[in-house]
Amino acid sequence: MRKQPRQKRSREMVEALVDATATVLAERGLDHTTTNHIAEAAGVSVGSLYQYFPDKEALVEALLERMIRDVTRTFNRTLGEMNPGHMALDELARNAITVGLAALRANPLHLELIRNWHRLPVSGPLDQLEQYFLTAGRLYFLEQFREHPVDNLPARLYVLINSTVFTLARFLGQDPPMMRERAVVDALVDTIVGAFAVRD
Amino acid sequence: MRKQPRQKRSREMVEALVDATATVLAERGLDHTTTNHIAEAAGVSVGSLYQYFPDKEALVEALLERMIRDVTRTFNRTLGEMNPGHMALDELARNAITVGLAALRANPLHLELIRNWHRLPVSGPLDQLEQYFLTAGRLYFLEQFREHPVDNLPARLYVLINSTVFTLARFLGQDPPMMRERAVVDALVDTIVGAFAVRD
């Protein structure tokens, strides 16, 4: 009973530290994110930071995991509302891209993480997120294209997911942009749709 | 007259330093590349390095520029030999992807640069390379699809180029790979072809 508040404070501290990690990462970039900065941003001492996380990696890992939880949760909720079963592929794709683009723009953190995927302390969470989208896509297609099963489906989805994500990241990283946003979104949608168009 | 040899030595030194940068970058990765390593690999002193380049960034920038020169040159030559005008899009795409994949695997440098594109000192050279491919693609399509002009061509090419490059980089960065190579290449080719398939 006495332990509740303690655990709560603990959870709050962990939360605050992960928040701070996100903030500092978004503001200064992975390269210039130091444990002292994170502690300062969280309003605590470095010592406290190390009471909750064994090292810097663990902080980033926790952030990744939380982010993935949030993304999948948001995605699931959005999907439920969108009722994608009744939605054409192009509409679905456009929605997803628009939402994703807005999210990336709203939070520089995601952009920074995508850009630095290969330097992240653990590859697990990222692969996990990829898997999640792969599975989600697979379910959608199994239902929608029951009549015309798609050849090589997992690989196609793998390509499309990575294509979309990294192309958006690249697009957002260009200042001034090399293309008009509308054109890029259109092209992405067309690419996705084209990849599943029935061909003889 | 006395200046010739000086300029020649100068050019040789610059060349050697850029070579060394490439070597060290490929061997140790951007994160673990130090100016001292580069100077050592070039067989000169750090002091000399700083005589020719104002800082570390400038070295990487020079490397990027040279690489882009080389890539475009190689590409131009290869295109001339392939005579792509007589090649179907799928064949062309498969060739390009296969060659690109082999090149990335053969030289870790390119993979490292692609992965770190957002940390590269200048965006100019990279954008330039993108432009080059964009233009090359545009020419090909203008010739091939004269009858069925493609809507939104630049953006489509932009998407496809980035998709291909970053998806390959992501694929090569996964160990163990999440997909079989053959499947990924097939899916990439299909995606490219699909993006230009005539649809009503």
Place this chain on the structure above:
Amino acid sequence: MRKQPRQKRSREMVEALVDATATVLAERGLDHTTTNHIAEAAGVSVGSLYQYFPDKEALVEALLERMIRDVTRTFNRTLGEMNPGHMALDELARNAITVGLAALRANPLHLELIRNWHRLPVSGPLDQLEQYFLTAGRLYFLEQFREHPVDNLPARLYVLINSTVFTLARFLGQDPPMMRERAVVDALVDTIVGAFAVRD
């Protein structure tokens, strides 16, 4: 009346903390012994630790004092049983060395303390132990060598006690040992005996 239990608890706490100090010191060595480890080993909080001891030094000091109490007590009891008055010097020396060696091997704590005598918070307790052995030795010799009083007795004992203790500590600290154990024990015994042999 209320004070009794408080004092009792207090004594128990102090005891537990000193026990914990001994355990941790033996397990991790003086260098890697932290107050948090000690508190944890004692099953109390660091805060409590600091309620009973002003700082880390005080803990070690208390441990030293207790250890000295124990050692002298044990020694007194053993002496009583051995009846050393009827024992030749070489037999006595060999017994003492054998027992001491076994004790040092059995409990890494003592070895650790001997090795770090100069870093121990207070010299008092250690000097006290030395004094104790000095006095014990003096009594023995006064009785045994009544006929041939030994010149310079205290200093001789001082030298022999320190010689024996530190040589054993040094011997146990060498891995692989530089000498065979049997040879070292023999030499120590001979040294002790030789130091009191009648010479003209």
Place this chain on the structure above:
Amino acid sequence: MRKQPRQKRSREMVEALVDATATVLAERGLDHTTTNHIAEAAGVSVGSLYQYFPDKEALVEALLERMIRDVTRTFNRTLGEMNPGHMALDELARNAITVGLAALRANPLHLELIRNWHRLPVSGPLDQLEQYFLTAGRLYFLEQFREHPVDNLPARLYVLINSTVFTLARFLGQDPPMMRERAVVDALVDTIVGAFAVRD
């Protein structure tokens, strides 16, 4: 030819750093000796320190090695002057102890190193010094006691060397001293002599 001054400077820097290590170690003790202190004492930056020594351990190791070189050299020279072949054991022992005691008093460094022998980064140098004295003692005894070969000679020397060194260290560490210096020296000499006295 150009390399001479460079190598000379290098040697001087190494020397200065080892000197500084000795100074700081003597002044602050092993525990409070930091690389920054050493660099400061040497009048250089930490960076320079790390250009000449891979880590802190290497510095202490170098110091140990130099010290052992100095000690053995001094000992050899002194022995040559003393002509120990014509010296009685007690005279020799008294000389050695007096000289050793003076040296330890003159330079707190040696005292600090002896006290911390078990924490020194490498045991090699110390064992080496021990071996040196062992061998030196052996040679002396083989010559002097040709008629009455000593039983168990190496172990006896081992015991006497460690006894003398650590007893002196202990004696010097006590303030106020527990015994008069003269008495301790006498007792040490007697102990050494007694250990080789012919007994039946």
Place this chain on the structure above:
DNA sequence: CATGAATGAGTATTCATTCAT
């Protein structure tokens, strides 16, 4: 009194850059 979360000065080590020779 007990708790243990919080503190923050302190430690070894790295590396881009400078500058005396």
Place this chain on the structure above:
DNA sequence: AATGAATGAATACTCATTCAT
């Protein structure tokens, strides 16, 4: 021009001690 020794700010992490609850 060339050298490479020297610099020192920066970084991740530890641990004795304090203090709000």
